[in-house]
Each structure stands twice: as structure tokens, then as C-alpha cells.
Amino acid sequence: MSKIRRIDALDYHEKERPGKIEVVPTKPHNTQYDLSLAYTPGVAQPCLEIHKNRDDVYRYTSKGNLVAVISNGTAVLGLGDIGPEAGKPVMEGKGLLFKIFADVDVFDVEVNEKDPKKLIEVVKAIAPTFGGINLEDIKAPECFEIEETLKRELDIPVFHDDQHGTAIISAAGLINALELNNKAIENIKVVVNGAGAAAVSCIRLYFSLGVKPENVVMIDSKGVLNQSRTDLNPIKQQFVTEQKINTLEEALVDADVFLGLSVGNVVTKKMIRSMAKDPIVFAMANPNPEITYEDATSAREDIIMATGRSDYPNQINNVLGFPFIFRGALDVRATHINEEMKIAAAKALANLAKEYVPELVAKAYNKQNIVFGRDYIIPKPLDPRLIHNVSIAVAKAAMKTGVARNPIKNWTAYKQELSSRMGIDNKLIMAIRNKAKQEPKRVVFAEANNFKVLKAVQFVIREGIARPVLLGNEEKIKALIEENQLQIENVTVIDLFKSVSDDQRHRYAKILYEKRRRKGMTYDEAVEKMYNRDYFGAMMVETGEADAFISGFSRKYSDTIRPALQVIGVKEQFNHIAGMYILITKKGPIFLADTTVNMDPAPQTLVDTTILTAAEVQKFNIIPRIALLSYSNFGAFKGNGSPVRVKEAVKILHEKYPDLIADGEMQANYALNGKLRYKRYPFSKLGDNDANTLIFPNLSSGNICYKILQTMGAAEAIGPVLMGMKKPIHILQRDSSVREIINMVAIAVVDAQAVPGTGE
Numbered sequence: 001m002s003k004i005r006r007i008d009a010l011d012y013h014e015k016e017r018p019g020k021i022e023v024v025p026t027k028p029h030n031t032q033y034d035l036s037l038a039y040t041p042g043v044a045q046p047c048l049e050i051h052k053n054r055d056d057v058y059r060y061t062s063k064g065n066l067v068a069v070i071s072n073g074t075a076v077l078g079l080g081d082i083g084p085e086a087g088k089p090v091m092e093g094k095g096l097l098f099k100i101f102a103d104v105d106v107f108d109v110e111v112n113e114k115d116p117k118k119l120i121e122v123v124k125a126i127a128p129t130f131g132g133i134n135l136e137d138i139k140a141p142e143c144f145e146i147e148e149t150l151k152r153e154l155d156i157p158v159f160h161d162d163q164h165g166t167a168i169i170s171a172a173g174l175i176n177a178l179e180l181n182n183k184a185i186e187n188i189k190v191v192v193n194g195a196g197a198a199a200v201s202c203i204r205l206y207f208s209l210g211v212k213p214e215n216v217v218m219i220d221s222k223g224v225l226n227q228s229r230t231d232l233n234p235i236k237q238q239f240v241t242e243q244k245i246n247t248l249e250e251a252l253v254d255a256d257v258f259l260g261l262s263v264g265n266v267v268t269k270k271m272i273r274s275m276a277k278d279p280i281v282f283a284m285a286n287p288n289p290e291i292t293y294e295d296a297t298s299a300r301e302d303i304i305m306a307t308g309r310s311d312y313p314n315q316i317n318n319v320l321g322f323p324f325i326f327r328g329a330l331d332v333r334a335t336h337i338n339e340e341m342k343i344a345a346a347k348a349l350a351n352l353a354k355e356y357v358p359e360l361v362a363k364a365y366n367k368q369n370i371v372f373g374r375d376y377i378i379p380k381p382l383d384p385r386l387i388h389n390v391s392i393a394v395a396k397a398a399m400k401t402g403v404a405r406n407p408i409k410n411w412t413a414y415k416q417e418l419s420s421r422m423g424i425d426n427k428l429i430m431a432i433r434n435k436a437k438q439e440p441k442r443v444v445f446a447e448a449n450n451f452k453v454l455k456a457v458q459f460v461i462r463e464g465i466a467r468p469v470l471l472g473n474e475e476k477i478k479a480l481i482e483e484n485q486l487q488i489e490n491v492t493v494i495d496l497f498k499s500v501s502d503d504q505r506h507r508y509a510k511i512l513y514e515k516r517r518r519k520g521m522t523y524d525e526a527v528e529k530m531y532n533r534d535y536f537g538a539m540m541v542e543t544g545e546a547d548a549f550i551s552g553f554s555r556k557y558s559d560t561i562r563p564a565l566q567v568i569g570v571k572e573q574f575n576h577i578a579g580m581y582i583l584i585t586k587k588g589p590i591f592l593a594d595t596t597v598n599m600d601p602a603p604q605t606l607v608d609t610t611i612l613t614a615a616e617v618q619k620f621n622i623i624p625r626i627a628l629l630s631y632s633n634f635g636a637f638k639g640n641g642s643p644v645r646v647k648e649a650v651k652i653l654h655e656k657y658p659d660l661i662a663d664g665e666m667q668a669n670y671a672l673n674g675k676l677r678y679k680r681y682p683f684s685k686l687g688d689n690d691a692n693t694l695i696f697p698n699l700s701s702g703n704i705c706y707k708i709l710q711t712m713g714a715a716e717a718i719g720p721v722l723m724g725m726k727k728p729i730h731i732l733q734r735d736s737s738v739r740e741i742i743n744m745v746a747i748a749v750v751d752a753q754a755v756p757g758t759g760e
């Protein structure tokens with residue numbers, strides 16, 4: 001794991017623009033008119049409306065999405081009382097996490113005030129600005145009075161992250177760790193090192209989950225909270241043990257769980273060795289845990305080890321909670337974050353860890369595969385599903401307990417809204433997958449002895465998107481499934497060298513021979529081809545023994561497409577095939593063609609590609625608005641080259657397909673900016689609409705364009721969708737991601753649904 005160096009951390013904070021966050025305007029502000037709306041005189045109108053009805057502040061300002069991260073710097077991480085300025089990098093960091101994980105805006109507010117009563121007054125005075133208050137790194141016991149009073153006296157959610165965030169996340173981790181170790185929560189012996197904000201709140205939540213108070217030993221900086229202590233404040237007194245234990249070392253003997261919420265490096269390997277069988281160690285002090293990950297895991301093989309750090313497995317850190325908890329609370333405009341909402345968040349987290357982990361999460365952590373187990377008891381912070389699972393659970397609990405002032409009515413729409421917020425607006429992908437699920441078809445996977453393909457297979461089975469048929473070496477497939485704990489059962493596996501009868505091979509060979517005998521293929525060659533998975537798989541579709549075919553993951557595009565062309569062939573009315581990519585952009589889906597097949601298309605080929613693409617776009621219930629692209633606009637270029645070919649294609653399209661909204665030739669900026677185009681070329685068939693379908697003048701431009709957009713992360717790409725084949729055959733790009741394979745399978749199934757007589 002990469003180590004964090006002091007110099008890198010300092011450079012990160014200092015360089016370019018000091019700090020980590022900035023304020024970004026959300027409304028147009030380029031013209032005098034914009035400024036008159038944003039500020040005086042226009043701004044007076046919302047002021048007056050809010051004056052009449054205070055609730056309208058949520059309507060006309062950013063209050064509803066704005067959280068204050070407030071600290072007085074008295075317990076900054078495990079660094080102690082380092083003051084408000086020194087705590088500011090942490091608070092800015094929280095602001096960054098709120099924004100990137102849940103699109104919650106934050107002002108960090110560092111207050112130079114230790115007196116709880118005065119701090120309460122400060123927070124109350126600034127509360128009108130905010131939709132929620134996140135108290136951070138305020139030490140115990142003052143934090144308890146501060147939070148309780150503010151909760152009582154404010155009508156917006158107040159949440160002390162170090163208390164409840166930590167309690168929720170560690171509870172989720174504990175539930176799962178106990179499940180893995182097969183231990184009942186009522187019987188476990190727990191040692192809590194630390195008796196401050198986080199420790200007290202964690203143990204209180206554990207009590208409500210079933211931990212017995214008599215099984216808990218708590219320790220502060222002066223030792224065990226036992227009956228000999230006379231210096232304990234009323235909160236600590238609640239956790240005094242009756243056991244005759246004085247030190248951490250003694251407490252850990254035979255303990256099942258160690259919960260560290262104190263300071264770094266106070267636990268030794270020897271202490272870990274003294275714990276009970278299958279010990280659970282959550283060493284959560286930051287930045288350095290009570291014992292390092294390396295020491296703890298080398299001391300015991302049977303340990304489940306977690307820290308608060310992002311650079312080790314099992315990060316138990318409140319980052320898994322606060323962004324998503326506030327998201328849900330803000331979205332229903334909750335007055336409070338209550339116990340039910342916290343428990344809902346803990347359960348949602350615990351359950352999510354047991355679900356299939358998307359490949360993109362594994363990739364983000366440099367892993368091939370992540371599965372529920374000792375090294376994965378809690379979801380990863382970069383998991384994009386957190387916002388759906390946790391925020392929705394919290395919002396639902398708020399509604400159930402009557403603290404939601406703005407209840408959500410349509411959960412599907414809310415889920416979509418959450419996706420859009422995070423730029424994972426995959427309406428189209430969802431629509432394709434849902435359509436596939438309505439009538440799943442038999443899809444042949446030519447490259448089933450490949451891990452990524454099998455992961456996609458696992459997903460499509462679980463989601464009911466397709467009924468896979470796997471081609472490949474049976475032993476290899478089995479081994480991959482076992483090694484990676486994939487859930488693939490009761491699936492047809494065809495090993496061309498073992499499980500195909502002579503009858504079937506000859507039956508298929510005969511069909512191929514009939515098609516190719518006047519093109520130089522002998523019967524023996526046709527039989528030989530049936531040992532090739534691309535020929536065999538395509539033949540299964542041709543004979544109706546399967547409905548769609550997916551290949552190309554590990555081989556050259558041209559080598560994979562040839563067998564499909566020979567076995568299935570091109571639709572009669574078109575002389576060629578073409579490839580389309582769908583790019584999911586922030587502005588909606590854009591369809592690009594031809595990106596994979598025709599190098600220098602003649603005008604008629606461009607016409608065919610346009611017609612094929614239009615039909616494909618319509619399958620997604622989208623009206624194609626097509627721009628045929630080049631480097632000039634509407635006949636401006638008179639020489640030889642692509643503008644002229646495109647112009648000729650447009651002429652044919654306008655004559656033969658007058659109802660199609662297609663025009664060109666035009667440059668990409670005029671295609672994608674309808675208003676700009678309309679000013680100069682109002683006669684265009686596209687009117688002032690932005691094009692959603694782009695036809696490229698040649699393969700170079702189409703292929704280069706989508707690869708740039710995809711690589712730069714500007715858009716998620718689905719494809720290439722092969723168009724013009726008689727039956728659904730799709731060739732993946734080499735090394736497609738699991739998500740790309742899944743999307744292609746869904747498209748193949750949707751294609752197959754349109755072919756009569758499929759799906760026996």
C-alpha cells in the first residue's frame with residue numbers, strides 16, 4: 001500500500017490554490033441582466049417572499065443543501081486540542097467529502113470558543129444559514145451538552161459526527177464481523193479504549209444492539225473505569241466495570257472485541273495474542289490506529305482487523321455515514337436525525353457489504369474482486385451505491401418516524417435524482433436493463449473462460465437480464481468460479497472438445513458449408529470451424545438454439561466479426577454493417593456511428609449507417625435528431641473529401657427519407673449546439689435542437705472521437721452496438737469492463753426480443 005508522506009500531504013494542501021474547497025456560483029452570471037437578477041434589484045424579490053413566508057428560504061436559497069461543519073478544534077482526530085485554525089484542514093476535508101460523495105454543500109466554521117454555553121449560542125445564531133449542522137471534533141464531555149441542547153432548540157438536523165457517525169459505521173462493521181465469526185452479540189466481551197465522544201456513543205449504540213453492559217470494560221487516559229476511580233464525570237460513571245481490572249493489558253485477556261477510539265500505538269502484539277479466538281479489532285484512532293494493521297494481522301491469523309484509515313482493508317470511518325445520512329435527512333427536510341434513522345443507516349451499510357461488489361469499486365482499490373469476508377466487512381467509501389442505499393434508508397426512516405417535513409412520494413424518481421446528482425445519470429442504461437429483464441433471452445458467451453466475462457455472467461443471472469450459455473473449457477470455468485466465489489449455478493456450459501456430439505457438429509458444419517461452398521470452403525474446413533467458439537456460438541444463434549451472441553473480449557475485432565458475418569450475414573436491404581456507440585453524457589445520451597467498421601464510407605454507406613442508427617436509437621424510445629458531421633457546414637467546402645461525400649449522403653436521405661430529422665454536412669459544434677446553428681442555418685431540418693445522433697464521415701473520426709471522450713472520463717460509453725446483422729451478434733471491444741459487458745448483454749437481449757421466435 002502506498003504510504004502517505006508528510007511532504008506530499010503538505011504540498012497537496014498548499015499548492016495551486018491553498019486549501020481544498022471553493023465557492024462556485026450555480027446561476028448564470030455573464031451578463032448585466034444576469035447580475036441584476038442575482039443581486040440588486042432582482043434579489044429583492046426572493047427576500048420579500050421569504051420575509052412573508054420564512055419557509056420559502058428553502059425555495060429561493062441554497063439553505064436546503066447547505067451544511068455547517070462546526071468545530072472548536074478541541075478533539076481534532078486523535079491529535080487532541082490543537083485549536084480551531086489547526087483543525088480547519090480536517091473541516092475542509094469533511095466539506096470535500098460531503099460534496100464528492102453526496103453533493104451536499106458545506107461551509108466549514110471554526111469557532112474560537114471552548115465554553116459549551118457560548119458555543120451553543122454561536123451555533124444557534126448562525127443556524128438560519130444552514131439546512132443542517134454537523135458538529136465535528138469537539139471533545140467530550142462538552143460535546144454531549146452542546147449536541148443535546150442544539151438538537152432540542154433547533155429545527156434542523158444537528159449531528160455530532162464523531163459520536164454518531166462513528167457509532168453507526170462501527171456498528172455495521174461489528175454486525176458483519178460477528179456474523180463471520182459466528183458469535184452472538186449478547187455474549188461478546190468488549191474492551192473500549194477511550195471514553196470520549198466517539199467511544200461513549202459507540203458503546204451506547206452497541207448496548208441497543210444487544211451487547212451486555214457487564215461485558216464491557218472502558219478505559220480512558222488514566223486507566224480502566226473501575227470502582228476505584230474517584231475522578232470520573234457523570235457520563236464516564238455510567239460505564240464503570242465491577243470487574244477487578246486495572247489495565248488495558250488485563251482487560252484484553254479473552255476479550256472478543258477491541259474498540260479503539262483513543263490515540264495511536266497503545267496496543268501491543270502481545271495484548272492482541274491474549275484475546276479470545278477470532279478476535280475483532282477496530283483500532284479507529286486517527287491518523288494512527290491504536291495498533292498498526294501490520295502488527296495486528298501478524299500477531300493473529302484469525303483476526304478481523306479494521307482501522308479508520310483509507311490505506312488498509314476495512315476502513316471503519318465516519319466518512320461512510322455523514323455524507324449519505326445528511327443527504328437523506330436534507331432531502332426530506334428532516335427536523336432531526338433520530339435513533340431510527342441512525343439504525344437504518346447502520347443496517348443499510350451492513351447489508352450492502354454482503355452484496356455483489358461492482359467491478360468499478362474493486363478497480364478503484366486495485367483489486368480483481370471484492371467479496372464479503374474478513375477483509376471486507378464494510379462497504380468501501382468509493383462505492384457509488386452508498387448514496388442509494390444509505391440515503392434512501394435514512395429518508396424512509398425519517399418519514400416513518402414523523403420527522404420529515406417534505407416526504408418523498410416517488411422513490412424511483414428520488415433514486416434517479418440521487419444518481420443525477422452524482423453524475424451517474426444512467427436512465428438509459430436502466431431502461432435497457434429493465435427492458436431486457438422483461439423477457440430475458442438465451443445469450444451465448446464465446447469467452448466464458450475469462451474472469452471478467454464470468455463476473456458479467458454472474459450479474460446478468462442475478463438480475464434476470466439473460467439466460468447465459470457458456471462456451472469454453474469446462475474445468476477452467478469451474479476453477480474460476482470457485483476461486484472467485486462467483487455465484488453461477490445451473491448454467492449450460494459447452495466445451496467444444498468434450499460436450500458436443502458428432503451429430504450437432506456435423507449439423508452445424510453442413511449449414512456453414514452450404515453458405516460458403518462457393519466461396520472456397522470445403523466440408524472438412526466447415527467441420528473444423530465448429531471447434532472455434534465464434535463459429536459455433538454464431539451457429540447456435542443461426543439455428544435458433546440460442547438468441548444472441550457475445551464475443552470479442554479477448555480477440556481482435558476483425559477476427560471475431562468474420563465468423564459472425566459468414567454464419568449469420570448482413571440484413572438483405574443493407575450491404576454492410578456498422579458499429580454504434582452510446583455515450584452517456586451529463587446532457588443525456590448521444591449516439592455515435594460508425595465507430596468500428598467502415599473505413600472510408602461512400603455516400604450510400606453513410607446513408608445506410610444513418611438509417612441503421614436511427615432504427616437503433618428509436619429502440620430506446622428516443623427520437624433521433626441526426627447530424628452528419630464533417631469539417632465544413634452546408635456546402636461551404638467545394639473541393640474533394642468527406643464534406644462532399646456527406647453532402648451527397650444528406651441529399652439521398654432528404655429525398656428517400658423525408659421524415660427523418662437528419663441534416664449536414666456540419667461541424668460538431670453546430671451539431672451539438674442547436675441555438676448556435678439556428679442563428680446561421682435556420683433552414684436546417686434539426687431546427688434549433690441539439691443533435692443526439694452523430695454520423696461520422698469516416699472510421700478514423702468516429703473511433704477517435706469516442707475513445708477520447710471515454711478515456712477522458714467525459715462520458716460512459718456503451719458499445720459497440722453492431723448494426724445490420726440478421727440476428728443479434730455483438731462484438732465487445734478488447735478488455736471491456738464488466739459493466740460494459742453487462743450493458744452489451746442487455747442490448748443483445750433487447751435486440752433478440754425484436755426477433756420473432758426467439759427464447760425457446
Ligand SMILES: NC(=O)C1=CN([C@@H]2O[C@H](COP(=O)(O)OP(=O)(O)OC[C@H]3O[C@@H](n4cnc5c(N)ncnc54)[C@H](OP(=O)(O)O)[C@@H]3O)[C@@H](O)[C@H]2O)C=CC1
Binds near residue numbers: 077079198222260
Ligand atoms: N474512525 C473514525 O471514524 C473515528 C475515529 N475517531 C478517533 O477516536 C479518537 C477519539 O476521538 P473523540 O472521541 O472525538 O475524542 P475525545 O477527546 O472526545 O475522546 C478521546 C478519548 O481518548 C482517551 N484517551 C486519550 N489517551 C488515551 C490512552 N492512552 N488510553 C486510553 N484512552 C485514552 C481520552 O481520555 P480522557 O477522557 O481521560 O481524556 C478520551 O476519553 C481519535 O483518535 C479520533 O481520531 C473519532 C471519530 C471517528
Ligand SMILES: CC(=O)C(=O)O
Binds near residue numbers: 077162285286
Ligand atoms: C474520522 C474522524 O472524524 C476523526 O477521526 O475524528
Ligand SMILES: [Mg+2]
Binds near residue numbers: 077136137161162
Ligand atoms: Mg472527527
